[in-house]
Amino acid sequence: MADRPAGRRIPEATVTRLPLYYRALLECADRGTETVSSERLAELAGMNAAKVRKDLSYLGSYGTRGVGYEVEFLLGRISGELGLTQDWPVVIVGVGNLGQALANYHGFGARGFRVEALVDADPAKVGEQVGELAVESLDDLAEVVAERGIRIAIIATPAPAAQEVAGLLVAAGVASILNFAPTVVSVPDGVSLRKVDLATELQILSFYQAEQGNWSGRKGSKRAPGSSSPVIPEVAS
Amino acid sequence: MADRPAGRRIPEATVTRLPLYYRALLECADRGTETVSSERLAELAGMNAAKVRKDLSYLGSYGTRGVGYEVEFLLGRISGELGLTQDWPVVIVGVGNLGQALANYHGFGARGFRVEALVDADPAKVGEQVGELAVESLDDLAEVVAERGIRIAIIATPAPAAQEVAGLLVAAGVASILNFAPTVVSVPDGVSLRKVDLATELQILSFYQAEQGNWSGRKGSKRAPGSSSPVIPEVAS
DNA sequence: CGGTGTGAAGCCTTTCACAGCA
């Protein structure tokens, strides 16, 4: 949050890139670098310098001409904007292959997210231990979400269950959902939804693969989208 | 492939949506529906009708005015375009939590991709059985890729190994890479690269979450963003 | 000088709206 230049809205495309800058800046900090130029930052984030400057300008004018950006300061600025100054408790719904892998993925904790609960509809799975957590019942979802103040959820169920689970999550007070189930899920206004679809990503690659016979200089797929969204995503060079 | 209207290039944004239409059409086919209107298809794919028509028009004019699109025909058209008429053998490099989950994920097989090999740099993991496959050594990567005609790879290694693995893959002849490692990877021109970054996705959600105090009608992010796909257009290990 | 900050231009994507065909 903090005091971004009044009335300035950060474009969606920029928002999806802030985490990349954040990661790049963390690397700089680890190495003890104190300032970075937009060019260097672009290199670390797989971007180009003009885009970096434009993006950062939405946060305010925090660079020093002739020098660059202060790493620590910018880190604070971005983590504030991304809401990473606090730890977000997260619930994962669906404890299959993917759900378990996500539960054991330590990249979340390192980035301000704490997997606080695992939930599954299958009674056979309830009670099972996964890492530090015991799987809880879908019936207790509302309670779990409310008690632990959870606002962010990950859906890792099979496709047919996803929409129903999303409904339960929203009813329980979750405001942001990351959906891994390969199906369309809709949520009411005011709830954020992003999706990650593994098979879809491969199919997109397959398109360019198939196209390669008559290749004619198209850039692979810098992703960005999105898809990333994500996909965006985002380099082929 | 096939005879798309000569000289017509399919925009990147459209390409990322073709898999969604494909999935929606498969649902229609399952239900025995023979034709769909752009409106219905939009609903099933979480899109709007105008966009669907525009997107499909890049494949050629295959709808019937006053009626809609023939499901079977369009399925054939899209799967041809996406190169799904053949099965693509895929190699997964990095058999940690995520790599294993991906190896066991049956959504790939259902969509024209066959996980044909698992590779890891850790000698302790080599030989280990994961599902139907035995883990092979990174040292044998080039051989594995060449012998099985692999063109598509998934990187599910820790971040520090990703760039090196990408290099090995490209050298071995892989032309499309899906990167789950949370780091920037660069590849030469002509090689397609997409990325899925789990922590990044959560951070984007976190942004909108943090923003909610001063919410003012921005759509959370129904992905497109991207996402990535997006659904994101996304995971890491 | 070197590197930021930013108008302006250009490109891509989405949306609109309606002509045209089954």
Next chain:
DNA sequence: TGCTGTGAAAGGCTTCACACCG
């Protein structure tokens, strides 16, 4: 009449290029 196909308009994103400042 109903729904596609598509020009045209609108909006957003990226790139350019340079004024400005430390």
